[in-house]
Amino acid sequence: MILKPTAGLAAIRTLVLFASVYALLLGTPARAEDEEDAPAYPTTEFADGATDASVTDSGITARVFEERRPKVDPNLDVPVLQVSVGGQQVLEYVGVASGMDVPAASASIVEIDPANDAKEVYFSSYTGGAHCCSQIVIADKTAKGWVTVEVGSFDGDGFYLQDLDNDGVAEIVTVDNAFLYAFDCYACSAAPLVIQTVRDGKLVDLTTEPRFAKNHRDWLKQLEDDADPATRWTSPGFLAGWVAQSARAGSGKAAFAALQQHWNLAKDEGEETCLTGGDIDACPPSDRKVLNFPDRLKLFLDRHGYSL
Template identity: 35%
Template sequence: MNRFKSVISLLITAWGVSVGSGAIAQPRLEFDSQTPSFQKTLSQGNIRVEVNYTANENLFESNINYILSHQGQAYLQDALTEFMSGEIWLQDLNNDNTAEVIVSNYSGGAHCCTTHDVYEWTGETFEHTTLGPSDGYGGSFQDLDNDGIVEFTTFDGAFLYAFSSYAGSFPPSQILRIGPNGLEDVTRDYPEQLRGTAWQMYQAIQDRDSDINGVLAGYVAQKILLGEFEEGWQFMLARYDRTSDWGLDVYNDVGEVVHQHPDFPTALRAFLKEHGYL
């Protein structure tokens, strides 16, 4: 769904997504700020979610209430406030033949923000995991290696505005999976996807004459994820904008400048260490 356009009518659709050997229908509800109030139920196998949506007139009150059931017994009730648009759907993310409930909520705005709340049946209750809030659409659920287990592909939002404008930033990849021990970062397990994004970054750098440091920062981080830090670092040193002072200031907890890095490479190295890349 294009969240920048109004969706006047409520859509209940079934999407086929390739997982393993076949396509699994995904019961889905989509709604936005102009959708009339409704009560609907989605179900797949033993999982059911009852949704009560009230057209939002007060941004400070929850207007989406949902009850999650397993084998007809209600186990969890939750609610959220829909600001711009949202979706609720059922999808088996971990290939155990039991669907997870996924609730997506988009706040609106050019750059922000989407959350994905995932509810997984554990055998006794529904375990809740939140992905985000993340910039824009937040990410997507994809089975990257066709093993029936679905990954969540997104990016590291810490890089946005760090060394350049929003438009001049290109954050590195982040790939997550909901595993037996909770949310797992499996980014480095998918070098083919990482290399594809690295190539897009490389092309963006070739096409850019200014505002380049934000792309170079993401590129170096992406090369670290690929185990190619030194190559990425030397590439950055040969191309970075030496006139830009974006990202050189170091702030304390109350927003005061307490230090300034002498140049972009020094600031980038400190940033990469701070965020666990080095």
């Protein structure tokens, strides 16, 4: 199944596998390694009707289970990750309840942080909500012991691991959720690629590293190929993500110039915007200004680190 960026990554909304999409797009190993759709990394998830599962690799065991933790939620079971090394528990992480009858949680053992002497545990649990969310946490061994690093919550099934540069170390590949809803409805928005990792217990953004330049160009091409020609220059949700991804691919100035050339300013009445980036309802009158879409987008891009 191919992602449809012009539909606001609508395929994500139906819980399409991000990893498989990026594999098709970027030419990297897919999550499925064989006809049985086996994960590319040692992975466990709940079998039908089960609420406990585990996987062991390289001396590490990751156990995921559902359990009532009254201090976390007195009414619902919550997903729990336990990590053991050599039979001794080194870490426990308690997630949030999803409110679903069928629990959705998984754990993978994978090399993410090459600076230490152990693989990492990638934990995903579904939190529920409209268009949302898989909560991603990485268990990482540091000099001070094992720690959890919260990556964030993203649309989709939760499996965002890809070895983009084929160096044996996996990256966490998602999109910038800030673009969804920013200028149009969720189903009308596109979003640029985000590449992250974990180093020594800290979340690190790799998005702008030169080694991923081709990945950004490929994702830009995917956005452009899937754009609806009839609405390409009238859809602010698509254009915002497209210009941002163009910036990542090295063609931001040209993309923004094309937007200015094609955008119909005569039909753009503008929208009151807080120039400081704050909520418009709490914005003082001196910081408010009515801006057309191109100007609002430029302000948004600057604020979120997309240099044209």
